[in-house]
Amino acid sequence: MIMGEMDLIDLEREEDAGDEVKKSIRVTVHQSCGRLFIRPEGYGDASSYNGEGDPIMVELYGGELRVILWSDINQEDSTHIISMEDAAESNRGDALPTPLADELVKMNESDLAVILEAARVSLSDGDVYDSIVDKLDLSDEAAKEVQEKLTDIVSD
Numbered sequence: 001m002i003m004g005e006m007d008l009i010d011l012e013r014e015e016d017a018g019d020e021v022k023k024s025i026r027v028t029v030h031q032s033c034g035r036l037f038i039r040p041e042g043y044g045d046a047s048s049y050n051g052e053g054d055p056i057m058v059e060l061y062g063g064e065l066r067v068i069l070w071s072d073i074n075q076e077d078s079t080h081i082i083s084m085e086d087a088a089e090s091n092r093g094d095a096l097p098t099p100l101a102d103e104l105v106k107m108n109e110s111d112l113a114v115i116l117e118a119a120r121v122s123l124s125d126g127d128v129y130d131s132i133v134d135k136l137d138l139s140d141e142a143a144k145e146v147q148e149k150l151t152d153i154v155s156d
Contacts, residue, residue, distance in 0.1 A: 035059040045070040094139060105145045 026041040037054035044053025065084040
């Protein structure tokens with residue numbers, strides 16, 4: 001995005017799975033002075049004319065990524081300053097599915113046939129299965145997906 005250039009985004013969401021009510025809102029996103037500004041239609045800040053205020057700002061401040069909010073249009077100062085540092089991917093505690101797990105889940109039956117014999121042994125012996133999961137650094141979700149796919153093939 002070129003400095004000052006705006007992107008318009010229409011956000012639409014069903015409020016509740018049981019409701020047929022949808023809410024949509026146009027959002028303008030632009031950058032200026034090294035900051036990202038977000039302007040949902042109909043929302044603003046105390047010091048801007050209607051339709052021109054940006055109640056959400058994202059910035060790097062002293063090397064820290066922050067989100068600054070003006071959630072009260074009658075208050076000139078920001079109402080919230082949120083550090084995003086705890087959301088850094090380098091802080092992730094749980095392992096995500098590895099590319100190998102993703103590929104195993106996508107494999108067709110003929111591709112999995114080669115793996116099936118080793119899988120059969122590992123599925124029947126919990127210690128072997130746990131050892132394989134640990135060596136592949138699979139998350140619990142990825143290991144369960146692989147196990148379900150293999151079980152489906154065996155039961156078909």
